[in-house]
Amino acid sequence: MKDAAVNKKPAPAGLLNIVKTYSFVLVFLVIYIVYASVSGGFALGAAMNVFRHSAVIGVIAIGMGIVCLTGDIDLSVGSMLAFVAGFSVVVFNQTNSIPLTLLFAVLFGALCGLINGVLVGIVQMPSFIVTLATMLIYRSLSQYACQHIPAELIGNGSSVFRMSNALDSYRAFYAFGNGKVAGIMPIVGLIMVLMVVLFVYICTSTKFGKKIYAVGSNARAAHLAGINVSAMRTLVFVIAGALVGLGAFLWIAMNASADPATTGKSYEMYAIAAVVLGGIAMSGGKGRILGVLFGAMSYTVIDKIIIALKMDSLINDTIKGVILIVVILIQVAGPQLKARFGKSKVVK
């Protein structure tokens, strides 16, 4: 009886409820208004540019989002991005084929994710430890390979995987990475948005998506309801890996190269921050994939604010960190203050 009373949320007014559910939109708008005011007004081109610069981290953060929905975490995504991007460059240089490069990137990413997934879901090791280890492994392998494979495979670069610009498809590939649809929307941004739409659909309207939430909400009950919890936990890592693969494909399309030492550095942290800012509970079972999109874009806009203000980019992470704390502080402290306020009213 007592538990039921505690868990029962007081029904807030409709509007307040909507604001609470979609607070990530509010956060994004506030940050964007700051950006618009320091960069001299709203401009469509600048707004669309946000999509371009959010593309890779956005796609990765979607994967992180579904991993977090099951209550796990994937620290390896940044290293995996460098690993997959590097070898995708090699595949492109060998095959001169964009579709084959895409196929390789997604499958190789899925394979990297499968290693995480099997260790977490089936062997039942803690995801934090497993992905911490693979984070070290994937980046190290990427750097090692870059130094030790024949130079022509990596576009004659020394410490960077470089796409060979002598190939027929190079121009088309680079145009894909930097082109715009109808002269406005960056292609890579559109792909990210399509992925968000796809995963919002999966998480809200499919049986598979609901099972992800069920596993994160109460794994034991989900198991006893017949859900194969081990398989679900493995699968979300595979999907997250495949999305990193797609992100790696976008990365090389945009940059024509991948640096094993710096590509994707700290991306796991940005992805987690985007997920948290987007309102997904790290304990699992709660949150929306749509929030991840806004979380990722919020961080891109912060980058742009710092550039617009001509500040030292080294202050970047300080601001990102502070915003994360402030937003979560409001979410956590708000109800506590309300509870205290409500209580004192009763005493009087």
Next chain:
Amino acid sequence: MELLNMSGIYKAFSGVSVLSGVELHVNVGEIHALLGENGAGKSTLMNILSGSYTADAGTVTFDGADITGSSIKQIEDAGIAFVHQELNLFNDLLAYENIFLGAEETTPWGSLKKRDMANKAAELFERLGVDIDPYALVDDLKPSEKQLLEISRALFRNAKLLILDEPTASLNTDEVEHMFQIVRGLRDKGTSFIFISHKMPEIFELCDTYTVLRNGKFIANGNISDTTPREVTNLLVGAALSDRDAYEPRELGEEMLRVEHFSGEGFTDVTFTARRGQIIGLTGLKGCGSSELMQGLFGIYHPSGGNVEVCGKKLHGGSIHEAMGAGIAMLPADRKENSVIPDMSLLENMYLSEHVLSARSFAINTKRENERFEKYGKLLNIKANSSADNINSLSGGNQQKVFLARWLNTDAQVLLLDNPTQGIDVGAKSEIYHLILDLARKGKTVIINTLEIPELREVADVCYVLYEGRVVKELAHDEINEQTVMLYSTNSAA
């Protein structure tokens, strides 16, 4: 000489009376059995004695002093020690460290006198006849040794009265015998014990005197030597009356479930069959293996032997998915832990299991799911405003109905219900019984595991009593009554 005198104890929780006018007298140097069914008020009484609760009325005198309303600390200092069922030991500390915890001996500079403490612990163990290495890590000790360590710790602090709450639950026969020897030895030296157990043979082997509680009331006390297990059992359950009007015999259909020599973790060599429309009850004391048997049938654990057939089709066992596919459903005990998906709506909580079986069609047809929810809502009389409400907004009884709907939705023919009325108030309970009877009339086979015998009297066509993992007795509907069931579930029939 009287050591403890509790008299006229009353206690109510939020208006519900739990103890009314309970008496308990324990003399110096005796082992006193405190007897009662689950929910009779034993734990509440012991919690009042140990100071965790305060009685609403009544007096407690101990060793000549009035200790009514004292704090836990004061009561400990007076010499009462509670050895809990879940032991209060620190598994990551050594045996002697546990004994001295909070009363460590130190040098003037504040460092621990480790060797002194270990030597004193060794002396204590020797005096008690307990064979424990003071330097052993508690985690490495056997359950029986942990129990004895906890008793030793209490005695080290000069306890005069020890409360042992089902101390033999996790011990094997030899360990029980060893522990009883030590307890008897201590009694002869003047320590008193309150012994809480459901196992009749143990009580008659060990105890000197007894008190029986039923429904929070004092029923009887006396010397063990003046009574018999059968007489005590009758006192325990009383001449309980129950209306049987809900039950009526049904036509049974073909054989649905055949279980032969089925064994696994916690149950051994179980054989029975169930027919369409039949309601089978499983019962026994806590830990008798009936819950494990159900989990084995549902494929949660791999069985170690035997056969299970559903509609003539053999199951390999060890797979929930296989059991579900064969038409078995299980409503697990402990709803909050094992059934509730707390972040999801009523509708989502309902359709999850069916979606496991129909995973090939990927998308959710919300309209059809809502129609189904409505259908089961009507059938089971679920009281909810909207299928989009959170599961935690419902009362326990209504939650349980949603989970029943979860399994009916999979079109299961054999329903395993593990303690389905746990934590549900009385009104909702009788509603659940009627639903169970209704489902059986519609052709479902129901197997219900419960420790509450009145519940079985209401619904079961046949009842199997388990003791230590084995079926010891099959009772037909008319034979099910509390005396008989108690007799077999405590294994005191022999």
